[in-house]
Amino acid sequence: xxIAGSDKWLADTVKRxxxxxxxxxxxxxxxxxxxxxxxxxxxxxxxxxLGPVELNRFWGTIVWVLAIKLLLFGWFxxxxxxxxxxxxxxxxxxxxxxxxxxxxxVLVNRFFIVDPFIPRSxxxxxxxxxxxxxxxxxxxxxxIQERDWLLFLSASKIPTFIVGxxxxxxxxxxxxxxxxxxxxxxxxxxxxxxxxLGTRIGGVPVIGTIDQTRHLAERHGVREVLIATEELSGKxxxxxxxxxxxxxxxVRVLPSYEQLISGSVVIRxxxxxxxxxxxxxxxxxxxxxxRQWIDGRVLLVTGSAGSIGSxxxxxxxxxxxxxxxxLDHWETGQFFLEQELRPLAAGTQLExxxxxxxxxxxxxxxxxxxxxxxxxxxxxxxxxPLMEAHPGEAVKNIVMATRRLADLAMDYxxxxxxxxxxxxxxxxxxxxxxxxxxxxxxxxxxxDVSPCRFVTGRFGNVLDSAGxxxxxxRQQIDRGGPVTITDPQMQxxxxxxxxxxxxxxxxxxxxxxxxxxxxxxxxPIRILDLASDxxxxxxxxEGEDIEMEFxxxxxxEKLSEELHVVGEKLLPTCHPKITVAExxxxxxxxxxxxxxxxxxxxxxxxxxxxxHLQQIIPEFRRPEQPIQPPRRAAA
Numbered sequence: 001x002x003i004a005g006s007d008k009w010l011a012d013t014v015k016r017x018x019x020x021x022x023x024x025x026x027x028x029x030x031x032x033x034x035x036x037x038x039x040x041x042x043x044x045x046x047x048x049x050l051g052p053v054e055l056n057r058f059w060g061t062i063v064w065v066l067a068i069k070l071l072l073f074g075w076f077x078x079x080x081x082x083x084x085x086x087x088x089x090x091x092x093x094x095x096x097x098x099x100x101x102x103x104x105x106v107l108v109n110r111f112f113i114v115d116p117f118i119p120r121s122x123x124x125x126x127x128x129x130x131x132x133x134x135x136x137x138x139x140x141x142x143x144i145q146e147r148d149w150l151l152f153l154s155a156s157k158i159p160t161f162i163v164g165x166x167x168x169x170x171x172x173x174x175x176x177x178x179x180x181x182x183x184x185x186x187x188x189x190x191x192x193x194x195x196x197l198g199t200r201i202g203g204v205p206v207i208g209t210i211d212q213t214r215h216l217a218e219r220h221g222v223r224e225v226l227i228a229t230e231e232l233s234g235k236x237x238x239x240x241x242x243x244x245x246x247x248x249x250x251v252r253v254l255p256s257y258e259q260l261i262s263g264s265v266v267i268r269x270x271x272x273x274x275x276x277x278x279x280x281x282x283x284x285x286x287x288x289x290x291r292q293w294i295d296g297r298v299l300l301v302t303g304s305a306g307s308i309g310s311x312x313x314x315x316x317x318x319x320x321x322x323x324x325x326x327l328d329h330w331e332t333g334q335f336f337l338e339q340e341l342r343p344l345a346a347g348t349q350l351e352x353x354x355x356x357x358x359x360x361x362x363x364x365x366x367x368x369x370x371x372x373x374x375x376x377x378x379x380x381x382x383x384x385p386l387m388e389a390h391p392g393e394a395v396k397n398i399v400m401a402t403r404r405l406a407d408l409a410m411d412y413x414x415x416x417x418x419x420x421x422x423x424x425x426x427x428x429x430x431x432x433x434x435x436x437x438x439x440x441x442x443x444x445x446x447x448d449v450s451p452c453r454f455v456t457g458r459f460g461n462v463l464d465s466a467g468x469x470x471x472x473x474r475q476q477i478d479r480g481g482p483v484t485i486t487d488p489q490m491q492x493x494x495x496x497x498x499x500x501x502x503x504x505x506x507x508x509x510x511x512x513x514x515x516x517x518x519x520x521x522x523x524p525i526r527i528l529d530l531a532s533d534x535x536x537x538x539x540x541x542e543g544e545d546i547e548m549e550f551x552x553x554x555x556x557e558k559l560s561e562e563l564h565v566v567g568e569k570l571l572p573t574c575h576p577k578i579t580v581a582e583x584x585x586x587x588x589x590x591x592x593x594x595x596x597x598x599x600x601x602x603x604x605x606x607x608x609x610x611x612h613l614q615q616i617i618p619e620f621r622r623p624e625q626p627i628q629p630p631r632r633a634a635a
Contacts, residue, residue, distance in 0.1 A: 165191035290509035300372035303379030305333025445588035447514030455511030460493030
């Protein structure tokens with residue numbers, strides 16, 4: 001132990017000695033500069049006419065003047081400026097050192113040196129010339145180290161555009177210039193801000209907009225486009241990738257410094273930003289107009305530990321509800337959700353309930369205790385193949401649970417009941433979709449018999465929700481593939497988790513009794529394109545780094561989804577991105593009887609359940625293949 005400690009002490013001593021020697025040598029390198037500057041100051045003062053008297057003054061003062069400057073420049077660590085990372089703050093330190101040297105020299109000359117006397121103008125000339133000369137040497141060294149002076153030195157580098165003429169782009173440019181191992185030659189910046197066009201960043205011009213990227217790349221021979229800004233929307237990223245990939249131009253999305261500092265970035269593969277996959281601008285709903293509906297009320301969110309339910313809770317905390325009751329049967333999810341939301345719930349009471357929505361007695365206790373005025377019903381099964389294998393459970397969790405909760409909402413005088421539905425309920429081909437459609441019909445039928453306002457929000461697939469296709473693809477890419485896709489023609493409507501949550505809240509605010517509200521989700525996206533985007537945006541190449549495998553449609557799936565049932569009309573609402581699927585009148589009593597009969601069959605044979613579902617939902621097209629457990633996970 002003693003020997004090891006001695007070795008460490010000796011090594012540290014040697015290291016400090018070497019560091020001190022380097023600092024001494026670096027400071028000493030300023031000596032000829034100071035001699036030249038001091039002589040220049042005299043030469044300028046006397047306009048080049050240096051006689052014996054002037055030279056005597058010069059040689060008589062140079063020793064102690066240089067000693068003061070070397071001492072103070074060493075004190076201010078000006079020797080560190082000889083490195084390549086010279087910044088504005090190094091120049092500030094240079095000015096401080098030169099100014100302090102000037103003041104110290106004036107004091108010594110005034111009070112301690114009688115003869116020879118230094119002319120006052122020499123002090124000022126020496127001060128200014130020192131700053132200009134040392135700063136100029138720094139700038140020259142940095143230019144020499146960072147710039148390729150000869151064109152042939154950059155000929156082997158990849159011509160590159162940087163998207164984002166801002167701080168992120170400037171930082172990326174400096175990193176490329178300083179790191180000789182990076183084989184990029186930045187030709188120009190691309191930015192959509194017209195005010196920046198024609199300007200320069202680090203000597204590199206801002207030459208065009210994002211829409212002009214491909215044409216400018218062809219003109220300048222650019223083969224790489226680096227996106228260095230988070231301000232670029234997912235839609236524009238998608239358009240840029242689509243426009244350039246046909247011309248063998250690679251687009252790379254780089255993480256921000258905030259992501260790097262927080263440790264949320266891995267180098268390969270890159271986590272794909274969900275908005276990059278959306279292929280449209282995210283819908284920003286008008287949340288302020290619903291404040292009067294939320295503030296001061298008691299709210300209940302079922303399925304609160306799920307992806308959508310938890311996001312609804314986060315969105316609701318932007319307002320000032322009196323109380324939010326979080327209800328889910330997954331106690332671990334509830335525990336962590338409470339840990340997350342409790343610090344955000346200033347002025348709002350949070351009540352965490354562990355309960356199964358299928359347990360009518362327990363649900364009655366919850367509603368009796370809290371008397372919620374608004375109920376957001378987000379609890380339900382959602383995996384189509386699993387529900388094909390277990391139709392009875394789908395009936396219990398989706399149809400029966402929704403019916404009982406809706407009935408309890410009437411019994412305990414809730415003002416509003418907002419149910420979450422899905423595009424799979426439209427012309428369903430799956431048990432899950434048929435059950436959701438039946439739940440829609442029941443909620444609609446109650447609008448004519450209850451003072452409670454029953455509203456349904458219908459939307460498509462939610463990107464990056466628990467168990468979604470994005471998470472499946474991400475895991476497969478992490479493993480190195482293959483990425484499994486059911487069918488190359490399969491397409492879906494997609495939205496983000498925040499969009500889904502906002503739709504539910506907005507639907508509750510603007511929806512009228514029995515209405516089904518539908519979010520404008522743009523055009524459907526092919527699952528094949530989604531997988532390609534995720535592979536490419538992860539920094540990998542399809543077919544080389546990651547293979548794709550087509551495994552065929554799974555039970556209950558269809559190639560494309562729809563947003564409204566045949567015969568439904570889409571009517572506008574006060575929000576431009578939300579429409580109403582005008583309901584077809586159905587007999588409430590007949591729906592009630594049908595659900596009662598279905599409940600009796602829930603624990604019976606799957607075939608009987610499917611037959612009865614088809615009787616209630618004529619548009620339900622049963623799959624031809626038999627019910628069986630799903631194969632490998634896919635879209």
